[in-house]
Amino acid sequence: MSKNLEGKKSPNFSGECTSETKFKLSELNKNLVLYFYPKDSTPGCTTESQDFRDLYKKFLKHDTEIIGVSRDSLKSHENFKSKQSLPFELLSDPDEKVCKAFDVIKLKSMYGREYLGVDRSTFLINKDKKIVKEWRGVKVKGHADEVLDAVINLL
Secondary structure (H helix, E strand, O other): OOOOOOOOEOOOOEEEEOOOEEEEHHHOOOEEEEEEOOOOOOHHHHHHHHHHHHHHHHHHHOOEEEEEEEOOOHHHHHHHHHHHOOOOEEEEOOOOHHHHHOOOEEEEEEOOEEEEEEOOEEEEEOOOOEEEEEEOOOOOOOHHHHHHHHHHOOO
């Protein structure tokens, strides 16, 4: 069972991102949608990222930035970002520091084989660095819209 972070202060984190940028939560002065996904260029992750991409301007209107996180390399992220025309950065977390801080590494099973993987999860962090909403075990369809509704209701 994953720990519930809703209502708590966000773990402070930083990491290497696409576009040769480094992200530091402590330097962000807006709301943040932090979404964790298993793997670049897989069907569900592609759809989820496209949905956030398509709503990105609406998130910006509500003073909210989006960052996608997976364990993929920066090179993989750059290719994925470019191919999908993502307007936001992707954070590479190969050592799982950010994933572990948000408790999104879970035992999964595929074709009868168990492995540790990223549980698709999203966190809405307000300007005060507090996690105001979390979604775990996310189903992609309609998710980005649900997150945008939560952002709009922050005001």
